[in-house]
Amino acid sequence: xxxxxxxxxxxxxxxxxxxxxxxxxxxxxxxxxxxxxxxxxxxxxxxxxxxxxxxxxxxxxxxxxxxxxxxxxxxxxxxxxxxxxxxxxxxxxxxxxxxxxxxxxxxxxxxxxxxxxxxxxxxxxxxxxxxxxxxxxxxxxxxxxxxxxxxxxxxxxxxxxxxxxxxxxxxxxxxxxxxxxxxxxxxxxxxxxxxxxxxxxxxxxxxxxxxxxxxxxxxxxxxxxxxxxxxxxxxxxxxxxxxxxxxxxxxxxxxxxxxxxxxxxxxxxxxxxxxxxxxxxxxxxxxxxxxxxxxxxxxxxxxxxxxxxxxxxxxxxxxxxxxxxxxxxxxxxxxxxxxxxxxxxxxxxxxxxxxxxxxxxxxxxxxxxxxxxxxxxxxxxxxxxxxxxxxxxxxxxxxxxxxxxxxxxxxxxxxxxxxxxxxxxxxxxxxxxxxxxxxxxxxxxxxxxxxxxxxxxxxxxxxxxxxxxxxxxxxxxxxxxxxxxxxxxxxxxxxxxxxxxxxxxxxx
Numbered sequence: 001x002x003x004x005x006x007x008x009x010x011x012x013x014x015x016x017x018x019x020x021x022x023x024x025x026x027x028x029x030x031x032x033x034x035x036x037x038x039x040x041x042x043x044x045x046x047x048x049x050x051x052x053x054x055x056x057x058x059x060x061x062x063x064x065x066x067x068x069x070x071x072x073x074x075x076x077x078x079x080x081x082x083x084x085x086x087x088x089x090x091x092x093x094x095x096x097x098x099x100x101x102x103x104x105x106x107x108x109x110x111x112x113x114x115x116x117x118x119x120x121x122x123x124x125x126x127x128x129x130x131x132x133x134x135x136x137x138x139x140x141x142x143x144x145x146x147x148x149x150x151x152x153x154x155x156x157x158x159x160x161x162x163x164x165x166x167x168x169x170x171x172x173x174x175x176x177x178x179x180x181x182x183x184x185x186x187x188x189x190x191x192x193x194x195x196x197x198x199x200x201x202x203x204x205x206x207x208x209x210x211x212x213x214x215x216x217x218x219x220x221x222x223x224x225x226x227x228x229x230x231x232x233x234x235x236x237x238x239x240x241x242x243x244x245x246x247x248x249x250x251x252x253x254x255x256x257x258x259x260x261x262x263x264x265x266x267x268x269x270x271x272x273x274x275x276x277x278x279x280x281x282x283x284x285x286x287x288x289x290x291x292x293x294x295x296x297x298x299x300x301x302x303x304x305x306x307x308x309x310x311x312x313x314x315x316x317x318x319x320x321x322x323x324x325x326x327x328x329x330x331x332x333x334x335x336x337x338x339x340x341x342x343x344x345x346x347x348x349x350x351x352x353x354x355x356x357x358x359x360x361x362x363x364x365x366x367x368x369x370x371x372x373x374x375x376x377x378x379x380x381x382x383x384x385x386x387x388x389x390x391x392x393x394x395x396x397x398x399x400x401x402x403x404x405x406x407x408x409x410x411x412x413x414x415x416x417x418x419x420x421x422x423x424x425x426x427x428x429x430x431x432x433x434x435x436x437x438x439x440x441x442x443x444x445x446x447x448x449x450x451x452x453x454x455x456x457x458x459x460x461x462x463x464x465x466x467x468x469x470x471x472x473x474x475x476x477x478x479x480x481x482x483x484x485x486x487x488x489x490x491x492x493x494x495x496x497x498x499x500x501x502x503x504x505x506x507x508x
Contacts, residue, residue: 003058003393005223006300008231008255009155013395018222019253024060025217026052027252028109029209029226029234032069033093034078037100038275039290039305040227040261046291046443047258047299047398048225049106053441054392056350065216066109067209068094070116071202076191086192087116100278105287105446107345113212115203119194121211122203125245126183126196134244138174140186140199146179149240155255156232181237183207206237210251214242224252228259228300259302276305288321289314291443295398316406320444323409325505327432330416336425345440353441356434360385363430373418374427380411381434388438398442405438462493466502469495 003016018024028048031041052062070090079086098108115122126142129135134148146152146160153159160179182204187193193200213221219242226235235255242251263276281290293313297303364382369375384404391400412431419428439445465484472481485495488504496503 004395005254005256006395007253008257009250009252014254016222016254018060019220022059022061024055024062024223025221026062026064026223026225027209027213027217027221028064028066028224029230030066030068030112031094031097032072032074033090033097034072034075035093036275036277036279037093037097038277039281039294040275041097042104042106042278042290043261043294043299043303044225044227044258045101045106046104046294047396050291050295050398050442051396052107053345053349054396056345057353057441059350059354063111063217064109065111065113065213067212068097068112068114069205069208070094070114071192071208072205080190090116103282103287104278104290105344105443111216113216115208115212116192118208118212118215119203121215122207123184123194123196125211125214125241126203126207128245129183129241132244134241135183136176137198138172140201141172141182142184142198143172143175143180144183144237144241144244145176146181146240147177149244151243151249152179152240153236155239156236158232158236181206181233183241206234207241209234210238210242210245213238214246214251219246219248220250221252223254223256225256225258228257231255231257256299258299259297261303261305263305281310285310285314286317286321286448287446288439288444288448289317291446292317292320292402295442296402298395298397298399300395317444320405320409320439321448322505323413324432324435324439324445324448326416327412327428327435330419330428331425331432334421334425334428336429344446345443349437349440352433352437356430356437357385359430360434363427369423371420371423373415373420374423377412377415377419377427377431380408380415381431384408384434384438402442405442408435408438462504466495466504470502 004013005016006013026048028044031037048064052064055062068090070087072090075086075090079089082089084092094114098112101108126135129144130137130142135142135144160177183206184196184198185201185204186198187200187202191202193202213224224235224238239251243249278290289310290313293310294303296313296316360381363378369378384407387404387407388401391397391404394400412435415431416428436445465488469481469484472478472484488495494505496505
């Protein structure tokens with residue numbers, strides 16, 4: 001099955017054909033940095049992180065560009081309240097966003113672009129639209145004339161008759177048409193401004209993404225992402241001004257829009273004040289838990305934030321993380337370290353995945369073992385690959401892909417308990433590295449280390465406690481045995497009673 005994606009422009013799933021064979025260009029609308037980052041910001045970041053990783057797994061070279069709208073009415077208003085220059089305020093919160101994404105385990109974009117650093121590109125594009133008769137100056141402002149673009153409304157399905165002044169469409173009685181939108185805004189006292197052919201001012205909201213995406217990705221790039229709230233007017237206007245400027249549609253081949261994160265049935269938004277910060281959640285949950293929560297719903301659907309749902313995701317995540325640790329422990333018990341430790345997807349994710357797929361193919365094509373546990377484990381690995389690709393090739397269905405990952409987790413736990421030491425570690429090692437790769441693809445193991453969890457006197461002390469508890473159980477002193485177990489649990493230590501004796505681990 002080849003990759004198919006739901007294109008907002010055509011309202012159907014389409015086969016993905018890259019503009020340049022083997023390469024994919026992606027532009028994702030970023031944040032307006034004037035406050036702390038919240039879960040609504042995390043969703044597109046986590047979704048596109050998983051999509052980019054899968055595209056690399058599939059053999060593509062990906063270039064992902066993301067913007068900061070660091071010149072904006074809301075930033076100006078907040079800077080006036082705080083008594084901080086607008087660009088200083090936006091730079092502070094842009095840096096905060098980048099740090100938060102790093103804490104969350106999201107890979108950085110290949111290029112981050114700021115409006116304030118691309119004024120020449122923006123002014124050049126506006127001038128081109130004016131020269132082409134698609135835009136008109138008006139007292140220091142410049143407006144785009146929507147009636148001059150025949151396909152206006154093709155993304156959102158709106159007609160010119162549907163347009164009304166309001167929302168983020170500027171109310172100005174001087175405009176030729178109510179739906180005409182600002183490309184350039186004349187400077188007001190105290191606002192940041194840049195020189196232009198129409199006088200000092202700053203860009204309108206929409207022109208920035210057109211100018212910057214065209215500069216870094218060129219016309220007709222592959223994917224444009226953003227929240228569903230951006231379809232109109234932002235992305236609609238991007239199409240009008242970009243295709244009007246280049247005269248060579250399409251500006252973008254595939255428009256992908258993620259659903260919004262809601263809190264109490266309302267869109268989570270800084271302007272509404274109903275936000276849950278990412279940093280506050282990371283104080284209580286592992287980064288992988290938030291990836292799990294955000295990816296278990298298909299990216300196009302709305303997502304209701306509820307802390308109980310995050311806790312439920314944590315329970316599932318702990319099962320997956322425990323399987324990873326169990327496989328690693330089994331390797332170490334056999335005196336072998338994995339050939340390549342999991343360390344996040346990173347820049348080597350594509351290389352790791354290509355090598356592992358070759359190993360899987362070679363093992364599947366090799367001689368069949370008579371060991372039933374080995375055969376079933378290999379079949380589970382092959383099935384996980386098939387189901388991963390089927391799910392992600394169907395419009396990046398991360399929910400189905402994670403379902404397959406849980407099935408693989410159960411199968412590998414069974415294999416670990418049934419495998420015979422004399423069977424060797426080749427399959428076990430491959431299983432660990434493949435399992436770690438899949439987890440890294442979805443950001444589930446961000447921050448999870450391969451190193452032993454304790455050492456030195458801590459390891460000795462734990463061994464003594466396990467021996468004391470075991471003696472209490474042998475003497476049928478269940479109260480003492482349970483007390484040791486419960487007290488350790490209070491401090492994040494989980495005791496597992498296995499056929500080989502008690503084992504301990506730190507709670508995820």
